[in-house]
Amino acid sequence: MIKITQTARARAGEITPQMELVAEKEAASSEFIRTGVAAGRIVIPANINHPALKPIGIGRSLTTKINANIGNSTLSSCPALELEKLRTALGYGADTVMDLSTGANIVNIRKTIIANSPVPIGTVPVYEALSRVSSSEELNDELIVGVIREQAKQGVDYITIHAGLLLEHVPLAKRRKLRIVSRGGSILAKWMTTHNRENPYYTNFDRILEICAEYDVTISLGDGMRPGCLADASDRAQFAELGVLGELVSRCRAAAVQVMVEGPGHIPLDEIEMNMKREQELCDDAPFYILGPVVVDCAPGYDHITSAIGAALGAFHGAAMLCYVTPKEHLGLPNAEDVRNGVIAYKIAAHAADIGRKRPGARDRDDAISDARAGFDWEKQFDLALDPARARQLRDESLREQNISEEPPQDGKKSYCTMCGPEFCSMRISSEL
Amino acid sequence: MIKITQTARARAGEITPQMELVAEKEAASSEFIRTGVAAGRIVIPANINHPALKPIGIGRSLTTKINANIGNSTLSSCPALELEKLRTALGYGADTVMDLSTGANIVNIRKTIIANSPVPIGTVPVYEALSRVSSSEELNDELIVGVIREQAKQGVDYITIHAGLLLEHVPLAKRRKLRIVSRGGSILAKWMTTHNRENPYYTNFDRILEICAEYDVTISLGDGMRPGCLADASDRAQFAELGVLGELVSRCRAAAVQVMVEGPGHIPLDEIEMNMKREQELCDDAPFYILGPVVVDCAPGYDHITSAIGAALGAFHGAAMLCYVTPKEHLGLPNAEDVRNGVIAYKIAAHAADIGRKRPGARDRDDAISDARAGFDWEKQFDLALDPARARQLRDESLREQNISEEPPQDGKKSYCTMCGPEFCSMRISSEL
Numbered sequence: 001m002i003k004i005t006q007t008a009r010a011r012a013g014e015i016t017p018q019m020e021l022v023a024e025k026e027a028a029s030s031e032f033i034r035t036g037v038a039a040g041r042i043v044i045p046a047n048i049n050h051p052a053l054k055p056i057g058i059g060r061s062l063t064t065k066i067n068a069n070i071g072n073s074t075l076s077s078c079p080a081l082e083l084e085k086l087r088t089a090l091g092y093g094a095d096t097v098m099d100l101s102t103g104a105n106i107v108n109i110r111k112t113i114i115a116n117s118p119v120p121i122g123t124v125p126v127y128e129a130l131s132r133v134s135s136s137e138e139l140n141d142e143l144i145v146g147v148i149r150e151q152a153k154q155g156v157d158y159i160t161i162h163a164g165l166l167l168e169h170v171p172l173a174k175r176r177k178l179r180i181v182s183r184g185g186s187i188l189a190k191w192m193t194t195h196n197r198e199n200p201y202y203t204n205f206d207r208i209l210e211i212c213a214e215y216d217v218t219i220s221l222g223d224g225m226r227p228g229c230l231a232d233a234s235d236r237a238q239f240a241e242l243g244v245l246g247e248l249v250s251r252c253r254a255a256a257v258q259v260m261v262e263g264p265g266h267i268p269l270d271e272i273e274m275n276m277k278r279e280q281e282l283c284d285d286a287p288f289y290i291l292g293p294v295v296v297d298c299a300p301g302y303d304h305i306t307s308a309i310g311a312a313l314g315a316f317h318g319a320a321m322l323c324y325v326t327p328k329e330h331l332g333l334p335n336a337e338d339v340r341n342g343v344i345a346y347k348i349a350a351h352a353a354d355i356g357r358k359r360p361g362a363r364d365r366d367d368a369i370s371d372a373r374a375g376f377d378w379e380k381q382f383d384l385a386l387d388p389a390r391a392r393q394l395r396d397e398s399l400r401e402q403n404i405s406e407e408p409p410q411d412g413k414k415s416y417c418t419m420c421g422p423e424f425c426s427m428r429i430s431s432e433l
Numbered sequence: 434m435i436k437i438t439q440t441a442r443a444r445a446g447e448i449t450p451q452m453e454l455v456a457e458k459e460a461a462s463s464e465f466i467r468t469g470v471a472a473g474r475i476v477i478p479a480n481i482n483h484p485a486l487k488p489i490g491i492g493r494s495l496t497t498k499i500n501a502n503i504g505n506s507t508l509s510s511c512p513a514l515e516l517e518k519l520r521t522a523l524g525y526g527a528d529t530v531m532d533l534s535t536g537a538n539i540v541n542i543r544k545t546i547i548a549n550s551p552v553p554i555g556t557v558p559v560y561e562a563l564s565r566v567s568s569s570e571e572l573n574d575e576l577i578v579g580v581i582r583e584q585a586k587q588g589v590d591y592i593t594i595h596a597g598l599l600l601e602h603v604p605l606a607k608r609r610k611l612r613i614v615s616r617g618g619s620i621l622a623k624w625m626t627t628h629n630r631e632n633p634y635y636t637n638f639d640r641i642l643e644i645c646a647e648y649d650v651t652i653s654l655g656d657g658m659r660p661g662c663l664a665d666a667s668d669r670a671q672f673a674e675l676g677v678l679g680e681l682v683s684r685c686r687a688a689a690v691q692v693m694v695e696g697p698g699h700i701p702l703d704e705i706e707m708n709m710k711r712e713q714e715l716c717d718d719a720p721f722y723i724l725g726p727v728v729v730d731c732a733p734g735y736d737h738i739t740s741a742i743g744a745a746l747g748a749f750h751g752a753a754m755l756c757y758v759t760p761k762e763h764l765g766l767p768n769a770e771d772v773r774n775g776v777i778a779y780k781i782a783a784h785a786a787d788i789g790r791k792r793p794g795a796r797d798r799d800d801a802i803s804d805a806r807a808g809f810d811w812e813k814q815f816d817l818a819l820d821p822a823r824a825r826q827l828r829d830e831s832l833r834e835q836n837i838s839e840e841p842p843q844d845g846k847k848s849y850c851t852m853c854g855p856e857f858c859s860m861r862i863s864s865e866l
Contacts (some may be wrong), residue, residue: 033692037769047445049835050759053713071541073835073852073854074590074853074854074855074856074857075835075837075854098740101852102853102856102857103778103854107455127857128728130856130857135588135856136856136862150574153626165528167447168643170866173863174866175630175866177800177803177804177807177808178803178806178807178860178863179860179864179865179866180811180862181857181859181860181861181862181863182859183859185855185859186860186862187857187859187862189862189863189866190862190865190866193866227808228801228803228859229799229800229803229806230788230796230799230803231796231799231800233801242571258452262516268788268796269574269745269746269749269785269786269788269789269793270749270788294791295745295785295788296781296783296784296785296788296799297798297802297803298798298801298802298814298817298818298819299777299780299781299784299818299819299820300802300814300818300824300827301818301820301822301823301824301826301827302777302778302819302823303782304736304738304782305737305741305777305778306737306781306785308741308742309741309742309745309746309782311782311787312565312642312702312728312742313702313742313746316702316703327827330806330814330852331824331827331831331852332827332828332830332832332834332835332852333831333835334832335830335831335832335834343595344732344735344738345675345735345738347732348729348732348735348738348739349740349742350727351729351731351743352701352729352743353702353704353740354704355460355663355701355702355729356660356702356703356728357703357729358703362567363664363701365730365731366662366663366664366729366730366731367610367662367663368663368731369731369733370610370611370661370662370663370664370730371610371771373611373661373662373763374610374611374612376823380765381733382733384731385731385733385734386731386732386735387732387734387735390734390735391698391733391764392735394733394760394761394765395736395764395765397765397768398764398766399760399765401765401768402506402508402765402766403765417451417854419506419761419763419764419765419766420506420507420616421506421507421535421536422507422565422593423507423535423563423568423569424506424507424535424620425616426613426614426615426616426618426620427611427612427614427619428613428617429569429619429620430606430612430613430619430622430623431611431612432623433603433606433607433612433613433622433623433626
């Protein structure tokens with residue numbers, strides 16, 4: 001096997017251009033990045049066939065990253081719409097994007113996305129495999145491995161494979177309220193029980209490692225048993241699979257293939273810290289890439305908020321990357337506006353965690369916007385906002401509703417904001433102390 | 434002094450009708466509520482002149498409560514609009530409402546609000562006092578105490594008074610990036626430094642206690658020094674005031690007046706637990722009523738989300754009531770739609786904390802909606818949602834965008850959801866295991 005992965009090169013003592021770039025972005029030394037990559041605590045998803053990529057590092061010693069999922073369904077498909085979602089996700093600051101398309105034109109949509117994306121692109125290969133056959137029963141080893149090879153060649157930076165959900169785990173899922181809510185997990189479980197055979201990702205793991213090593217595709221070990229509701233959280237099914245994921249992390253590292261681990265899901269607030277620690281122990285500190293977690297089941301339409309709460313706490317306790325959840329979660333396919341709301345909610349969660357973990361410089365932007373507030377400098381506040389357009393829009397709406405044609409004139413620090421009017425402006429009054 | 438307050442009656446061994454109602458709502462024994470009220474760990478804001486009230490209990494041994502602020506500004510005022518905001522806040526589940534009006538018609542707006550509100554109504558009396566004079570310098574003891582007496586007589590259930598911000602604390606605020614962002618706090622600080630006199634709430638505290646005891650008005654000790662940005666969090670100014678609030682809690686309890694304590698503000702994620710514990714120690718476990726806290730300064734337009742993260746964590750660590758923050762925070766006056774978004778974000782935060790604190794029955798609604806999901810019962814999911822209209826709206830939007838005219842027909846458990854289509858519906862596939 002040719003040793004071209006970041007892991008292999010880091011172990012050989014080489015500081016790659018990708019490591020240099022990550023070090024610069026993280027204000028860390030390149031040696032710090034190299035040792036992290038060598039040990040597997042940091043991954044840099046960077047397929048050798050993705051020339052548009054500007055690499056990022058993922059690991060709990062770095063700033064928290066966020067991922068945005070896009071992709072069509074079998075019921076609707078429009079490449080232009082997916083490109084619009086990609087641009088929205090990138091524009092608001094997604095660090096990686098997963099194309100979860102399951103419908104028509106999967107290959108061409110992904111080709112367009114990879115060509116247009118400076119951020120790492122992830123996929124769930126079993127979706128494409130399933131799209132090529134008429135039912136999940138017809139999946140087979142060659143198809144599954146073949147799709148991974150094609151995607152690796154095409155330039156996919158990381159792939160989610162649910163290799164830890166074994167045949168013996170399936171009965172554990174049947175006791176649950178919501179059984180298996182992972183699409184990939186449910187497809188594999190159905191296949192395994194139909195054929196009474198072991199998970200094909202698991203039985204073909206060495207072949208998959210060879211492919212990933214060849215193109216430096218990072219493996220993201222999917223959690224097919226992630227709980228789909230609070231009642232199913234932190235149960236035997238979830239942790240039985242996590243134990244297998246820990247073993248697979250070791251096999252990836254032995255093959256010098258980069259690996260991260262995916263996590264829940266729906267988890268109550270009091271179990272989030274325990275879940276983060278458990279992964280760090282069982283998976284030897286492989287970067288943890290979590291979905292939410294959603295901390296309340298009963299707020300469809302607001303799951304970007306229910307999950308941002310869980311995500312902030314997850315990252316604070318060590319998750320390395322947060323997969324966003326949009327307001328459409330549990331309801332339908334997100335559109336571009338949902339992508340925007342999801343990305344911003346997750347930028348907030350990641351940023352809150354980075355401030356709480358005292359990452360160097362994490363609070364600089366906040367201090368700058370606070371200075372702008374103290375100086376009644378609205379334009380600067382908008383410029384520093386995570387979503388300047390939204391801030392301006394709400395400000396304009398408020399002025400219009402109060403029939404105020406423009407901001408009050410500034411007179412040194414003696415201005416005031418129209419939220420309270422001059423007599424009740426705390427900022428103005430306290431500037432006079 | 435006639436001993437009519439809930440505190441006095443609880444100490445005398447009486448279980449009042451208000452305590453009975455609270456016990457019923459909380460699924461607790463009335464004796465548990467009585468001892469909590471007697472000790473001051475629980476308050477039941479219930480002015481004897483608020484006949485429309487359906488009492489609630491506030492304390493960290495009970496379910497987490499949320500407050501919604503409404504009210505006009507000196508720049509715009511419309512009683513009908515405030516009533517619309519009140520109905521929105523009540524409709525989405527606010528447990529208390531504060532009328533923060535500073536503009537025209539304060540007395541009449543409040544009268545309408547109290548008459549129409551089954552939930553406790555709070556105010557900040559210094560706003561009305563200031564509205565009666567031409568500048569904050571003209572405030573005086575008689576005006577301040579007089580306004581409190583009138584509001585108490587009118588039926589206000591709780592009043593925020595910034596009695597702990599002393600003259601000696603003002604220099605501490607001058608070192609801050611944002612000095613004093615509490616409106617009441619800044620008005621009092623300005624008055625104190627102008628006249629070189631002590632805080633009039635502090636010097637008149639015994640007279641205020643007499644009024645509150647007469648009508649059973651609950652005192653909410655305001656935190657005039659709450660930090661207005663992360664850079665000012667957990668500083669000397671904030672904790673110097675909190676120490677005084679602790680002394681004032683003792684004086685309230687000695688007078689058998691119900692009391693809670695208000696808290697920050699802007700606090701980084703890693704300091705929230707410490708802030709909750711500090712209040713419990715310094716204020717002898719008086720119910721802590723916190724504003725947010727906002728955990729990120731740079732997301733104007735999304736502060737309902739930045740603060741819901743902090744609020745969930747605050748309640749998890751012991752805050753008893755959460756004052757909502759709307760998307761308009763830092764930008765303008767909220768309208769009815771902002772009130773809706775703020776209330777729902779805080780229902781989520783409070784609910785997440787109650788589940789995390791394992792309050793009896795806290796997860797029932799979540800389990801029910803999860804069962805509805807497992808059964809593909811969309812109507813039941815909507816009915817159980819915190820905001821059914823929003824969930825329906827997003828669902829309809831998604832169906833429309835995918836050109837699907839209606840939900841797929843149900844066929845026992847063999848239905849599927851249009852998010853993924855039948856081949857990729859994890860719920861459908863795993864129901865077949």
